[in-house]
Amino acid sequence: MNCIWPEPVVRVQSLSESGIRKIPDRYVKPPSHRPSLNHNAVVSNIPVIDLAEAFSHDAAVRSETMRRLSSACKDWGFFQVVNHGVDVELMRNIREIWREFFDLPLDSKQQYANDPVSYEGYGSRLGVEKGATLDWSDYFFLHYLPAKLRNPGKWPQFPETCRDLVGEYGKEVSKLGGKLMKIFSSNLGLQEDGLQDAFGGEEFGGCLRVNFYPKCPQPDLTLGLSSHSDPGGMTILLPDENVAGLQVRKAGNWVTVKPVPSAFIINIGDQIQVLSNAIYKSVEHRVIVNSAKDRVSLAFFYNPRGDLLIGPSKELVKPDQPALYPSMTFNEYRLFIRTKGPCGKAQVESIKSSSISSRN
Numbered sequence: 001m002n003c004i005w006p007e008p009v010v011r012v013q014s015l016s017e018s019g020i021r022k023i024p025d026r027y028v029k030p031p032s033h034r035p036s037l038n039h040n041a042v043v044s045n046i047p048v049i050d051l052a053e054a055f056s057h058d059a060a061v062r063s064e065t066m067r068r069l070s071s072a073c074k075d076w077g078f079f080q081v082v083n084h085g086v087d088v089e090l091m092r093n094i095r096e097i098w099r100e101f102f103d104l105p106l107d108s109k110q111q112y113a114n115d116p117v118s119y120e121g122y123g124s125r126l127g128v129e130k131g132a133t134l135d136w137s138d139y140f141f142l143h144y145l146p147a148k149l150r151n152p153g154k155w156p157q158f159p160e161t162c163r164d165l166v167g168e169y170g171k172e173v174s175k176l177g178g179k180l181m182k183i184f185s186s187n188l189g190l191q192e193d194g195l196q197d198a199f200g201g202e203e204f205g206g207c208l209r210v211n212f213y214p215k216c217p218q219p220d221l222t223l224g225l226s227s228h229s230d231p232g233g234m235t236i237l238l239p240d241e242n243v244a245g246l247q248v249r250k251a252g253n254w255v256t257v258k259p260v261p262s263a264f265i266i267n268i269g270d271q272i273q274v275l276s277n278a279i280y281k282s283v284e285h286r287v288i289v290n291s292a293k294d295r296v297s298l299a300f301f302y303n304p305r306g307d308l309l310i311g312p313s314k315e316l317v318k319p320d321q322p323a324l325y326p327s328m329t330f331n332e333y334r335l336f337i338r339t340k341g342p343c344g345k346a347q348v349e350s351i352k353s354s355s356i357s358s359r360n
């Protein structure tokens with residue numbers, strides 16, 4: 001892959017701050033992809049789960065919570081989690097520090113400009129298709145795990161506490177991810193460490209993408225992030241507490257998530273859909289923007305080690321539930337979104353049909 005972007009990179013934040021009243025054509029989505037702000041106003045929210053109750057001394061509370069977690073993973077692919085064990089002040093501080101980063105002058109951020117091979121650093125697009133319609137957002141992407149890919153030298157040096165906070169935050173959300181992996185494994189009927197072992201045990205991967213969605217003068221024509229499913233294992237999202245924006249696909253509608261204070265939003269990614277042989281769903285989601293407020297979110301991607309083959313767990317393949325997917329490494333799998341950009345569920349669906357047709 002070429003290591004420069006196919007077109008000059010434009011920072012969406014600079015466009016937004018230039019005071020334009022009309023967004024450039026590059027950001028205008030075809031009518032069927034636009035947010036259509038008024039219809040589909042679904043009064044619903046993704047499930048909210050108190051994680052402490054999954055460890056309650058009361059067996060009835062425990063099993064009811066496990067049941068709710070299980071149906072959230074099957075029916076929604078998404079849930080919010082409170083009492084998750086991550087320090088609320090750390091959550092507030094890390095969001096604030098990244099807001100300060102995006103508030104720095106453009107020149108101070110440009111030194112971290114990323115390229116389409118490693119993706120690491122300050123970026124403004126996903127995918128390298130020339131002439132693609134672009135999303136209304138900038139981001140900062142970094143590797144937290146495995147340790148050999150972690151390079152704090154590439155993380156922002158300003159604001160001053162940024163590197164330390166990312167280190168601390170990565171540790172805490174990784175712990176939360178580990179707890180959820182055990183819960184998912186038990187609920188799927190696997191050994192408690194089943195999913196984690198499939199991810200490479202302690203050598204699992206972790207990346208952080210901090211998304212910045214600037215104010216947009218024509219929010220009904222574009223998206224902050226186009227519809228996609230997350231290619232990795234699971235995503236632990238710290239949303240902006242004050243600004244909604246994430247929408248989740250449910251029965252053909254888009255449900256706008258109302259962030260619960262101090263909660264994380266958890267979603268199943270393609271790798272857990274594959275490992276669970278589609279019992280758990282990696283669900284399409286997208287982000288809408290607005291003209292009044294910008295929005296910051298931190299997506300921590302809890303991923304398998306890049307060089308392991310990931311396929312349906314053998315315990316979940318039965319004569320009446322044949323393997324729906326072939327095995328593939330995550331390094332190979334993640335090239336799709338890095339080349340084509342966000343494309344709904346196109347990737348996981350495409351490997352499914354190829355595995356089925358190869359059996360026929």
Ligand code: OGA
Nearest residue numbers: 209211230246287297299
């Ligand atoms: C992502 C994502 C949602 C958000 O980064 O993959 O879906 O609310 N983010 O920013």
Ligand code: NI
Nearest residue numbers: 228229230285
């Ligand atoms: Ni996502």
